[in-house]
Structure formats: structure tokens, C-alpha cells
Amino acid sequence: MAVVYISGDSAAEWAINGVPNDIMLEKPFAMAEMITAVDQLLNDRSTGPASA
Template sequence: MPLTVLVIEDDEAIQGVVEDALSEGGFEAAMARTGEEAVTLLKGRLLRYRALVTDIKLLGKFNGWEVARAARDVDPNFPVVYMSGVAAREWATQGVPNSIMLQKPFATAQLTTALSQLLNERLAAGSSKA
């Protein structure tokens, strides 16, 4: 059963690339086009999603920074991967802790590697608390 990753990206070409990369990496992509849609999905069914991959500049009133903070409000350790062509330099001040920023364009393998790293860190942190 593949792990479901919520992806927020409004560019259909990039959506396709990200969806293919996740599929090849053993993940299932659930797509959202706006920040509002993503926040609604996260708050309603956060347990269904194992991680968040978000662009920074999104359609609607929420940007990727805000969507990631909303996810972390529900689950403080939720894995977050940002992807951006222009906002990467803001990651240090705007990004949530223990997240990863991928500068567009990036190799698709970088995305699956970043997700695997965050999921493994979460698993390791969870097992050390047992």
C-alpha cells in the first residue's frame, strides 16, 4: 500500500512531473491546486497523508509557508517538502523546522529522496520515544 503524499502545485506540467516521480518512488500523490483546498484536506484527513509537498506561490489566499504551518498545527512533526523557483531564499525564515527546500528545477530523484529522509527521521523519532 503506497504512502499518500499531499502535493500542492497549480502548474499542471509540474503536477505531472511530481506525480510521476512520487509514483516511481513508491508514493501515491493526492493533488491540490490551492492553499485553501490543501488546508481543508489536511485538517479533515491529516492521518490519511504521510507528508506534504508544496509550492510556495499558490492560487488563492494561502501560500505554501502558511499551508505547512497549518499542517504542523495539526501534527507538529508532519513531514514537509517545499519546492520553489523564486522563494527558496526565504526558507530559513519562513519554513517550518525540519523541512526540506527543493529549488526548481530539481531532479525528480531529489523529491523522493527528501520525502524518504523526512519519513525515516519521523519513524526514528517515533521509535525512540517508545
């Protein structure tokens, strides 16, 4: 499952504790960043080995 996490806190530990297929956006972020994150996760999912 692809996940976009959004936090107002530092994402320093996210890289260590994150899960596969996820992206962290730190507040404040631009709507373009959210769109890019969702697009990236959807494209990764559609081209990954599970979809073959």
C-alpha cells in the same frame, strides 16, 4: 507534519522562515532529489522521539 516545499523562487528566506520537519526543493530539480527529500523526512519521522 513533514513537508516538502517546491518553489521556482529563491529559497534564501526559507531557512529563516521555514518550519521544523521540512525541506525546500528549488525548481528545476531531478526526481531523485524529490525521492531523497521524502525518504529523509520519513526516516527522520520514524526515528524521532515521537515514534518511541
